[in-house]
Amino acid sequence: MPEGLEVAVRTLLAIVILFLMTKLLGKRQVSQLSLFEYITGITIGSLAAYISLDLDTNWYLGIISLVVWVGFSLGIEYLQIKSKKARDFLDSKGTVLIKDGKILEDNLKKERLTTDELMEQLRTKKVFMVADVEFAIMEPSGDINVLLTRENQPLTPKHLGIKVAPEQEPQVVIMDGKIMDEPLATIGLNRGWLHTELDKIGVTIENVFLGQVDSYGQLYVDLFDDMLKVPQPQNRAQLLATLKKCEADIELFALSTTEKKGKQMYEQCSNDLIQIIETVKPFLK
Known part of the structure; x- marks a missing residue:
């Protein structure tokens, strides 16, 4: 076999093996690397290059070395899962860099981190x-996580005592003008419902680049034509407005009637509806 063709074949073989081995090691290997995982990445890359270019040796020896190294890495990862001491030894512990607004210079030097x-x-x-x-720590991955003092933390609904509705994962039901049946089924909807919602906003499936349904069953679409504007769903806002209108009508009935029992009944219904509106308002806003 000509040398050029042999290098090409070996390279393709190395790519396939490297992909399979990296997939076996998991997503962590390609995200946040520990010291050992960094060494593993370098070594595996070197072995792949050896398989591709070293024509004077048997290529299968590189594959054996690659398999042994990946097997050893998997063993180390399993040991880290089972043992806290192994994790501390291999990945080290987090280091506190700032505490109560004060920089800990000794820890900064320990991590060889400059002030800049x-x-x-x-x-x-x-x-x-x-x-x-308030607190800043350098994680084993090298990232620094920061906790601000309470007065400097962003204001949240919890700080204000406001109850908000839980959010679930939106489902992509249209992609590149094609209906995605599986996400539709996941949220208990079908194509008939989807076509009805599209008819309401005057859009066809073929014109939709991306369509998503939120946890409340509202459809949001992004069109291929960016110049066209699509009205935002108003189902929840309309329901809240309807509830408020009903409560106002009941209050009007209570004011207009002269019968004592009827007035009490209307007032009680109005109070009950006000409580219901306050309960569901976070879900409808």
């Missing part, structure tokens, strides 16, 4: 004042 690098990491977290930091 620390400030750069803080700015990536949208933090510009060290005094605003």
Whole structure:
């Protein structure tokens, strides 16, 4: 076999084997690398290059070495899952860099991190004042996580005592002008419902680049033509407005009647409906 063709065949073989081995090692291998995983990545890449280009040796020896190394890596990962001590030894522990707005210089030196690098990491977290930091820790992955002091934390509905509705994963039901039947079935809907919703906004399936249904059954679409505007779903807002109108009508009935029992009944119904509206309002806004 000509050398050029042999290199091409070996390279294709190395790509396939490398893909399969990396997939076997899992997603963590290609996301946040520990020290050992970093070494594993370099070694596997070197072995793949050896399989591709070293024509003077038997190619299967590289594959054996690759399999042994990946098997050893899997063993290390299993050991890390089972043993906290193994995780601490291989991945090390997190290091506190800032506590109560004070930089811990000794820990900064221990991680060989300069003040400029620390400030750069803080700015990536949208933090510009060290005094605003309650706690900052460098994780084994090298990322720095920051907890702001309570007065500097973003305001949330929980701080205001506001109850909000839970959100579920939106489902993509249209992609590139094609209906996705499986996501539709997941949320208990069908093509008939989808066509009805599209008719309401005057859009055909072929014109939809992406269509999503939220946890409340409302359809949102993005069209191929970016110049066209599609009205946003108003089902929840309309339901809330209807409930408020019903409550106002009941109050009007209570004011217009002169019968004592009837007035009491209307007032009781109005109070009950007000409580219902307050309960469902977070879900309908």
